[in-house]
Amino acid sequence: MKFKLPFNKKQTTIAIDSIKEDIGTITPLKIDFIKSIKDATHNPSDLIVKSIPPNITLIYINNLVNDQIMNDHIISGLQNKPNETPETIKTALSISEVNISTQLKKTVESIVNGFVLIHVEGYSQVILANIAKGESRSLSAPENESQVIGAQVGFNESLSTNISLIRRYIVSPDLCNEELKVGKHTNTSVNLLYMSGIASDQMINTLRERITNLNLDALIDSAILSEIIDDNSLSPFPQMLLTERPDRFCASLLNGKLGVIVDGSSMAIICPQSFIEFLQSQEDQNLRWLIATFARLLRFTAILLSVFLTPIYVGALTFHYEVIPQAFLVPLSESRALVPFPPVFEALLLEFIIELLREAGARLPTKIGQTIGIVGGIVIGTAAVQAGITSNILLIFVALSALASFTTPSYLMGNVIRLIRFPIIILAGFWGFYGIMLAFCFILIHLLRQSSLGAPYLSPFYPPRLKDMRDSIIRMPFPYTAKRPVLTRPADQDKFNPEPVKPDKS
Incomplete structure (x- = not known):
């Protein structure tokens, strides 16, 4: 599918041109300059205007600047500087980022980014000094992508x-x-x-x-x-x-x-x-290649179980009793003897309850959320079986499917797996295994049509690329993965020399 831009390109060009026409210049008069800044910023309550005799004016937004740098480097450095020009003041300031601007638009953009404006009366220029306050939380371990072996630091909001x-x-x-x-x-x-x-x-x-x-x-x-x-x-x-x-x-x-x-x-x-x-x-x-391959195969199997285990149960009980082993028919019939609902409704009800518990546990505070997830699952599951609303065998399958969905390293892909399970269960309830195959074919065709930045989404399996398969579901030893994946169309395909370094025998 081609990417469609969500806007009108012609309208955007006109808008940019109109903005350029409205750009003003810095006025040399102190009163007019203060008024122009207040009008452009709608005169917020935290806009601070300070005058330093005889002819210097400071304007900044109080919550965005570093107060210590303001007092130590700006105010103290500008004291007793009569008849100074913007160029000499810029040279005297001991701040890493100091610029001079004559355009009002750039000046307004700077003040809302934590700059302080230094205006010298009589000059149509303003000094922009960056003393923005850098506030961010400290570095911590990633919460959604935890690992045992490897770095234990994650990005923050800065x-x-x-x-x-x-x-x-x-x-x-x-x-x-x-x-x-x-x-x-x-x-x-x-x-x-x-x-x-x-x-x-x-x-x-x-x-x-x-x-x-x-x-x-x-x-x-x-x-x-x-x-x-x-x-x-x-x-x-x-x-x-x-x-x-x-x-x-x-x-x-x-x-x-x-x-x-x-x-x-x-x-x-x-x-x-x-x-x-x-x-x-x-x-x-970071793991040995055999252990890493086992982990990937385990995740892939878990995803298949999460998506298709409950639909297969519904399809088998609704249309295909012949696929159920004979030794399993008696306990299965006893488990469902008191259940008044058809298998598809029973499965949807349990899946809905599982999703409710998962969402409640994610939205509540950490300690309460863990308690709700564990206690709620045990209490509701036991009560549902005893009340005859569901069978204990289906409860095991649904719990196993929910557990398998957590093995996905990507939270976004885990949400997709949770979502597509519901329509597959409904199709299995209407058409049995034929409905499951219909859903599987629809998903496969959809994935074959997808792309990521123009690259095929199902690479390296479609189109087949044998060299890239060495680091896909399986992870071959590093000497066999010396080439960069074709998916990215790299300009340099070699990551390293796969030939081992031979010891010097001399």
Whole structure:
């Protein structure tokens, strides 16, 4: 499916041109300058205006600037400086980022980003000094992508901190970092990162164009951005990975993928992404290849059980008794003897209860949520069996399906697995195994039609790429994975020399 831009390009060009026409210049008069800033910012209550005799005026937003730097470096440095020009004041300030502007638009954009405006009466220039207050939570271990072996630090909501974490992993001048602005009201910083000489230029241009052409009022989180720039936003399957692990993000960049970080979000975007990569964990690279392969096969089997176990139970009891082993018919009939509902309604009811408990446990505080999940599951399950609402065998199948869905490393893909289980159960209740096969074929065809940044979603299985299959469901030893995946169309395909270093016998 081709990507469709959610805006009118002609209208956007006209809007930008009209903004350029409205740009004003800095007035040399103190009273007029203060009035122009107040009018442009709608005179907020936290807008501070200070006068330093004889002719200097400071304007800043109180909650955005660092008070200590303001007092130690700005106010004290400007005391007793009569007849100073903006150029000499800029040179005298001991602050890393100091600029001079003559445009009102740039000045207003700077003040809402934590700059202090220094205006000298009689000059149509203003000094912009960056003393923004950097507030962010401390670094902590990732909560949604935990692992035993490997780094135990995750991204936070600070853009500068996240960039710093990435540069600690990739100490190379080839790491490119482009800053883009998205959101008419939020003016959110969106950073596009990639490795020069490895990433595909075509993919870089495509992703850059999708981000810069967005016409949004606001951008709050990276999850919103990933859905907007997806190849197919209507599909329930995510085409871009959200991760909070810097090590996984950097490993993807080194494989030729592109990364996007949104200021204020603790989740980074990785693309392009194939379906099978949502079932992989970064910890797989830190384990021995046999253990990692076993873990991946276990996850893949768990997903199949989570999606199809309950529908197979419903289809077998409704239409296909002949597939049930004879030794299992007696306990199964005894279990369902007091149940007044058909299997499809019974399964949907239990799945709905499981989803209620899961959602309640996720939304409540941590300690209460754990109690609700454990106690609620035991009490409701036992009461439902004793009341004859459901059978204990189906309760085991539903609980096993719910448990299997938690093995998915990606939270977004886990939500999809929870969702598609319901229509498959309904089809199994109407048409039995034929309904299950119909649902499977529909999902497979849908996945075959999907793409991620133009790359095939079911790679490396369709189109078949045998070399990339070495690191898909199975993980071969590292000497067999020396090539970067074809999915990213890398400019440099070799990651390392697969030949082992031979010891010197001399």
